[in-house]
Amino acid sequence: MARRRQAVTIKHVAADAGVSLQTVSRVINNEPNVRAEMKQRVQASIDKLGYVPSIAAQRMSGSRSYLILAINDRERTIADWRARQGTDWVDQMLLGGMLKCAEHGYRMIFELIDTHDDHVERELLAAIAALQPDGIILTPPHSDNPQIVAFLAGQNIPFVRIGSHEDGAGIPLSMDDEGSARTATRYLIGRGHARIGFIAGSDEYNLSGWRVDGWRAAMAEANLPTEALLEAGDFSYASGERAARRLLQLPQRPTAIIASNDQMALATLEVARDLGLTVPDDLSVISFDNTPLVHFTQPPLTAIDQPIAATASRAVELIIAAQKGEERPAELTVISADLVERGSVAPPPASIR
Amino acid sequence: MARRRQAVTIKHVAADAGVSLQTVSRVINNEPNVRAEMKQRVQASIDKLGYVPSIAAQRMSGSRSYLILAINDRERTIADWRARQGTDWVDQMLLGGMLKCAEHGYRMIFELIDTHDDHVERELLAAIAALQPDGIILTPPHSDNPQIVAFLAGQNIPFVRIGSHEDGAGIPLSMDDEGSARTATRYLIGRGHARIGFIAGSDEYNLSGWRVDGWRAAMAEANLPTEALLEAGDFSYASGERAARRLLQLPQRPTAIIASNDQMALATLEVARDLGLTVPDDLSVISFDNTPLVHFTQPPLTAIDQPIAATASRAVELIIAAQKGEERPAELTVISADLVERGSVAPPPASIR
């Protein structure tokens, strides 16, 4: 392979327009102190020659790299990819993140990092040193990983922590898990349910706790009991199955169950079927995440939509703002989630009501 | 934001090891002409200081960028992302491509380009000039787009055309669509089916035609008629619905249908239900792609698995090999697909058999 050099450089443009390199640079970067006429002339040459600045060279000379790193958990992401169950977290991140990046002339680079690895810092450093990104987006469970947060804080690089409430280095960006759980719970209460079970997600994710909190809060405000109605899960189908079985075999079984993700809701549907319960007539189910599978279940699942695309998009905006030297927002940024109504919720059965 | 400079550079390493810059560079790039002892000393300094070479600087001085661009069709990709139907083409590409890249110290950058846009060249040029990738992976329908292929050929950059048979610039890499269609058809014939309908995909994709060819070939070799059994679709659910309805309302309806993708197979299932036909007892269905939804249909779909991850992985290998100056393979590289058996195929109904 022959070595490739930039075909058209700033030099060609400068020569063509009959100006200095610096003037071209100013035009590229939209800097002030260039006369309109000059600017136009340079722009004409740029267009004529099809010039595009080299990110490498820009980065080299100490300017921006126009690269934003989106970091996800390696193990979980690869497991999801291999499972092919339709989990589309990555797709939604790209949808929101890439498009927003493109709007601002940035590019999003997707990276996988091990949460548990004792080389986290080395992995991160490698990515940062190699790519020199202008900002980093952290997703759960990395967002609250003290080691990662501390390391990034020391790198003097703007970063957003998606799904985090904690103060500290970096910009936290919440998807309002507690509020969503409250919304789902109130929705069920509004339809007459009083015994509402909850299947929690993995402890490794802070959002699991927040979702439980929201459920508890909504139950409390309606003076409804929660005892024995909380079951631990870990987001896996198997854990959802176990949890659902325990809940549905309670002497006084719940008339509705909220599952902390779609897989566990799917398992709940299956257990209900197995026990001869019809959804939604005998049992109502609400799930979290709203991944593609909600369309395909029998009945389709009413679900809390995790606004991943919107969140990633906002994260990019926050990073670009930070890049420009703007202050980080004083308040925690919250992207709220909607409840999408489908077919898995009905009033509780008359016999129990 | 303060300007960030590389924390540890080749200079620091050179100073620490007491050698010249050049020697460090040689060690980094694993070049010959360095004594083992020297190499070891330098490597020790690299590890100690946590040095990682800057891709920007490497690229600047005319070496590789260690970046591989994966290009997908913007319109279709975004539509899939928004539809949230679980299409996981992108995920599978990342799975295969990113992991293989990581193995070789490369990174995969995912880009979207408009097929129809008259600015294709400009968009491509922008990506290439900005990123200076070492290679490009084209996916359908870009793989056989003459404008794109011609443009890339002129850029002196290795590129792979996934899902392409055509000779010419770039390295074609086939997923054996014709063979897969033949496999699916033979599989049905083996189970006793004689009237096998086929729903084709969009003309915009060459693979649509190859799948039809495979079906035709398998039918021909068994001396089975194909007349009236081929219906056009465009990969959309709606088109699948129309096609399935026409096929199933034929005076002599098919006992099996092969749909060129999962969405159209899903539609076929729905039409069958609507017409009072049970799958698989009255009608067998095989779909293409094996996206996540195949698990969730009633019954789960027997499907041809498109080996996207394996193909992306191979594409990366081909590019890295080309980068090293190796000859492109003389033969067309073919990644073959498997048939995954689930619940949508049975022998034809006795009344027809």
Add this chain to the structure above:
DNA sequence: GTGAAAGCGCTAACAA
């Protein structure tokens, strides 16, 4: 086998 010098494309700092 190792080192010194030049230059990649661009921008920051300064000068005019």
Add this chain to the structure above:
DNA sequence: TTGTTAGCGCTTTCAC
């Protein structure tokens, strides 16, 4: 408002 100079971190010559 515009141009000049130096240097970013690295690799490629070309000496030694």
